[in-house]
Amino acid sequence: MNTALASNQNRFATSTQQVGIASLVLIACVFVLYFVVSTSLVQEVLGLQSQIEARVPTFFLRLMLIVGALTAALFIITGLSYYKRNKLAVTPWLFLAVGLALFLIYVIIPIFQSISYSFTRWNGLYDINGDWTGEWVGFHNYKVLLDDPNFYTSLKNNILWLVLYMLAVPIGLFIALFLNQTVRGIRIYKSLFFFPFVISQVVVGLIFTWAYNPEFGLLSEVWSWFFCETKENIMGNLTRVCSVDPPSILGDEHKATYGIIAAGLWPQIAYCMILYLTGLNNVSPDQIEAGQLDGAKGWKMLWYVVLPQLKPATFIAVVVTVIGALRSFDMIATMTQGGPFGSTNVLAYYMYDQAVGEGVGRYGYGSAIATVLFLIMLVYISYFLWRMYQDEKEAS
Amino acid sequence: MFPKPIKNYSTGTQLAYKLALPVALLLWLLPLLAIFMTSIRPASDIATGNVFGIPSSFQMLQNYGEVFAKTDALRYLINTLVIAIPTMIMSVALACMTGYALAIYRFKWALPLFFLFIAGNFVPFQILMLPVVDLSVKMEIMNTVPGLVLFHAAFQTGFCTLFMRNFMKALPFELIESARLEGVGEFQIFWHLVLPLVKPAIAALCVLIFTFIWNDFFWATVMIQDDASLPITVGVRTLNGEFVQQWHLVSAASLLAAVPPVFMFFIMQKHFIAGLTLGATKG
Numbered sequence: 001m002n003t004a005l006a007s008n009q010n011r012f013a014t015s016t017q018q019v020g021i022a023s024l025v026l027i028a029c030v031f032v033l034y035f036v037v038s039t040s041l042v043q044e045v046l047g048l049q050s051q052i053e054a055r056v057p058t059f060f061l062r063l064m065l066i067v068g069a070l071t072a073a074l075f076i077i078t079g080l081s082y083y084k085r086n087k088l089a090v091t092p093w094l095f096l097a098v099g100l101a102l103f104l105i106y107v108i109i110p111i112f113q114s115i116s117y118s119f120t121r122w123n124g125l126y127d128i129n130g131d132w133t134g135e136w137v138g139f140h141n142y143k144v145l146l147d148d149p150n151f152y153t154s155l156k157n158n159i160l161w162l163v164l165y166m167l168a169v170p171i172g173l174f175i176a177l178f179l180n181q182t183v184r185g186i187r188i189y190k191s192l193f194f195f196p197f198v199i200s201q202v203v204v205g206l207i208f209t210w211a212y213n214p215e216f217g218l219l220s221e222v223w224s225w226f227f228c229e230t231k232e233n234i235m236g237n238l239t240r241v242c243s244v245d246p247p248s249i250l251g252d253e254h255k256a257t258y259g260i261i262a263a264g265l266w267p268q269i270a271y272c273m274i275l276y277l278t279g280l281n282n283v284s285p286d287q288i289e290a291g292q293l294d295g296a297k298g299w300k301m302l303w304y305v306v307l308p309q310l311k312p313a314t315f316i317a318v319v320v321t322v323i324g325a326l327r328s329f330d331m332i333a334t335m336t337q338g339g340p341f342g343s344t345n346v347l348a349y350y351m352y353d354q355a356v357g358e359g360v361g362r363y364g365y366g367s368a369i370a371t372v373l374f375l376i377m378l379v380y381i382s383y384f385l386w387r388m389y390q391d392e393k394e395a396s
Numbered sequence: 397m398f399p400k401p402i403k404n405y406s407t408g409t410q411l412a413y414k415l416a417l418p419v420a421l422l423l424w425l426l427p428l429l430a431i432f433m434t435s436i437r438p439a440s441d442i443a444t445g446n447v448f449g450i451p452s453s454f455q456m457l458q459n460y461g462e463v464f465a466k467t468d469a470l471r472y473l474i475n476t477l478v479i480a481i482p483t484m485i486m487s488v489a490l491a492c493m494t495g496y497a498l499a500i501y502r503f504k505w506a507l508p509l510f511f512l513f514i515a516g517n518f519v520p521f522q523i524l525m526l527p528v529v530d531l532s533v534k535m536e537i538m539n540t541v542p543g544l545v546l547f548h549a550a551f552q553t554g555f556c557t558l559f560m561r562n563f564m565k566a567l568p569f570e571l572i573e574s575a576r577l578e579g580v581g582e583f584q585i586f587w588h589l590v591l592p593l594v595k596p597a598i599a600a601l602c603v604l605i606f607t608f609i610w611n612d613f614f615w616a617t618v619m620i621q622d623d624a625s626l627p628i629t630v631g632v633r634t635l636n637g638e639f640v641q642q643w644h645l646v647s648a649a650s651l652l653a654a655v656p657p658v659f660m661f662f663i664m665q666k667h668f669i670a671g672l673t674l675g676a677t678k679g
Contacts, residue, residue: 039536055536059543088501091582095497099490099553100509106550107516110527117526124526178420181402181413189417191665193424198661199654200611202629206636206650207431210643216442218430266427271672278673280398288398306398316673323518330613334633351522356529356618363526370522381518385511392507 015079022075029069037061070098111374117367118142124355124363134364141368150342151369154350157257158326158376161346164261165268165325169317172272173310177302179273180280190277197270205334208263212249220246250336253343260331260344268324272317279313280306315387322380326373347373435459435647442643459648467638469649471624472631473656478541479548479616479627480609486549487556488601492594494553495560496586500572510561517554521614524551529618544619548609556601559674563597564590600671603664607657628653 042061043054074094077083083090118141122134145151179190196204211218228242249259283306291305307314329348332338338345338353345353347369355366402413422429434442436459437451463469498510528547529538537543567590575585591598613629620626626634632646632653639645661668 056540056542059535059537059540063542087582089503092497092501092503092506095493095586096509099494099557102490102546102550103513103516103553105531106528106547107519107524107554108512110524110531111516111519113527113530114523114525124530177399180397180399183402183414183417186417189421191662192421194661194669195425195428195658198607198657199428200613200629200657202611202613202633203650203654206632206646207427210431210434210647211427213643216643218427274669275673278669283398285397301398313673326520329521330629333613333617334636348520348522352525352614352618355526366522367526370520370525373520374523377518377520381515384518385515388511388514389507 015081019076019079022072022079026069026072026076029065029072033062033065033069037065114367114374115371117363118371120364120367122363123361137364141365144365145368145372150345150350153342154345154347154369155372157344157346158373160257161261161264161325161328162322164258165265165321166318168265168268168272168321169314171265171269172317173276175269175273176276176280180277190274194270194274196267197274199267201264201267201330202334204263204267205260205331208259208266208331209250209335212259214246214248214251219249223247251340253340256336256340256344260328260335263335264324264328264331268321271320271324275313275317275320276310279310283309319380319384323377326377326380347376431647432651434643435651437644439642439644455644459644460652463635463645463649463652466645467635467649468623468626468631469628469635469652472626472628473652475541475625475631476610476627476629476656479545480606482545483548483552483609484602484605486545487552487605488598490549490553491556491560491601492591492598493586494557495564496590498557498561499564499567500569500590510557513554513557513561517551517558525618532619539620539622539625541620541625544615547615547619548612552605552608556605559601559671560594560597562674563594567593596667596670599664600667603660603668604671606660607668610657610660 037058039051039054039058042048042058043051046054046057048054077090077094119136119138120134121137121140122132125133127133175193179186179193214220223246224242227244227246230241247255249255287305287309288301291301296305327348328346329352332344332346332349333352336344338349342350351366351369351373354362354369402410405413433451436454436456438453438455438458441452494513498506498513532538532543532547535543537546571589572585575589580589610627611629612627613633616627616630620630632649635649636646639649
């Protein structure tokens with residue numbers, strides 16, 4: 001009894017001490033962070049030429065102070081008797097704290113900030129006192145949007161992307177069915193087929209820009225097998241004479257978007273393929289056997305027995321394809337920059353162009369475009385969350 | 397197994413299948429092969445129209461050497477590593493903790509917060525762009541590598557949390573309960589029991605995040621204007637402007653940008669695919 005009490009008191013003593021020291025550390029860190037550290041101070045201490053050079057060291061100094069403060073806070077909280085009584089209720093919040101805070105600051109709050117920007121006219125600058133230079137204009141940006149032909153072109157292209165990108169799902173399934181065999185070396189084939197997805201979209205964009213080039217690209221080469229012949233002219237040089245000139249896909253405002261979508265399909269098909277290959281791997285052999293006994297073969301087997309079992313794979317494939325279609329930016333930026341004559345703009349690229357494009361800086365208008373894009377995406381996000389919620393309810 | 401195993405077919409069909417495989421692969425990777433061929437031929441070949449044939453001379457070393465010598469390709473590659481690796485470590489570490497909190501503890505906020513992470517993960521980048529730029533300017537880290545890393549880490553935490561939480565949810569919960577009954581502290585359970593069990597998930601996430609960040613183009617263009625800190629994706633596009641009509645160099649530079657993710661994919665294939673196909677089998 002006595003020893004138990006003693007050890008209890010002892011534990012209490014160390015934890016008070018711990019809380020005391022940690023509190024001091026916390027206060028010191030926060031004080032230094034707010035009142036002492038600044039880029040100009042760091043610049044002077046390190047003897048740097050400009051404040052710009054001092055920004056990175058200052059950042060790391062601040063980061064260290066924040067980490068110090070957080071560690072101290074952790075010690076304080078775990079030292080409190082309240083924590084010891086409510087361990088299971090408090091611990092998850094300790095684990096969540098940093099990740100959730102960062103996610104809120106960088107992802108969740110900016111969504112609402114962007115929506116609020118969309119009701120303003122602003123060029124992104126602050127005046128010398130650090131005051132905001134924009135003005136509140138209500139729904140003005142949205143009214144302008146409704147009369148903007150570029151907005152409609154972008155919206156139309158976004159729909160085109162959404163619809164045509166969906167081809168990736170059946171084509172991916174088709175390739176997966178083609179590769180779902182057990183011959184020698186099939187694993188290598190599967191990973192090589194997956195290749196395009198691993199490569200950056202910028203590189204895919206460059207590859208296809210080159211392939212579409214009407215003078216010396218892959219397409220013109222293939223074209224020349226059918227429509228061109230090589231002739232020797234009077235000077236004795238070889239020239240290519242074509243009955244029909246190869247099309248300039250990216251230079252033609254009616255073809256450019258289709259060209260970019262075709263390029264975008266390449267990696268997306270690879271992604272859908274790998275999803276279906278994994279799905280096919282888990283199709284139950286019993287059901288296939290049962291289907292065979294019922295006389296199902298080929299297409300019927302695929303439609304009535306296999307596809308229902310591939311539902312989760314199809315769901316993920318559709319979700320990632322929709323998101324990929326609405327996020328299309330990298331390819332447009334590398335292949336056409338929205339041209340020719342704005343014909344390949346999508347909302348994502350048009351927004352970027354309006355907000356930070358050369359000589360534009362329309363933050364309010366750009367935010368209005370982003371908000372429209374967000375609302376379109378929100379439809380799919382809500383559906384996806386609803387589906388996940390159903391799964392969670394089933395699981396518990 | 398579906399479709400019917402090929403060995404149950406006639407020898408002729410089997411042979412046809414085995415022939416069709418390489419042909420299909422060749423067609424599928426034709427753009428990539430063609431760009432590789434372009435990257436190893438001299439400029440004169442492209443001018444004379446020898447785009448698809450055998451190069452008149454093999455200039456692989458010269459072309460790739462020229463890319464490194466004439467441009468900042470090496471610095472771009474290093475910059476990309478400096479951006480990708482810290483992001484990978486930060487977001488995976490944070491997600492281990494958030495995933496643990498959301499999977500192991502039963503509190504009423506667990507599901508709403510989980511959905512918040514998922515929803516945030518799917519929003520279009522453009523809706524985040526201007527506030528993130530504004531915030532980075534205010535924090536004095538705009539146009540620096542740490543500024544970009546911090547944003548990437550925060551954003552990728554969403555995807556990583558989705559992944560980690562589902563992975564941890566599948567662990568046997570009795571294990572954790574019995575550890576609690578033994579009097580093991582919550583932090584010890586996390587460190588000594590759960591983390592070792594989720595090592596495959598950590599590996600999968602690391603490969604995926606590394607590839608995502610390596611291939612990122614949008615955020616690098618938005619957050620970094622300074623030529624000295626540009627990553628390779630933006631760098632390659634800049635080179636495209638510099639090397640007008642010098643397609644042998646553009647293609648060499650593009651392939652250089654593609655090599656590390658491809659390499660990463662090949663050595664960590666199993667983890668990579670496990671990460672991407674999460675959720676494609678259950679449900």
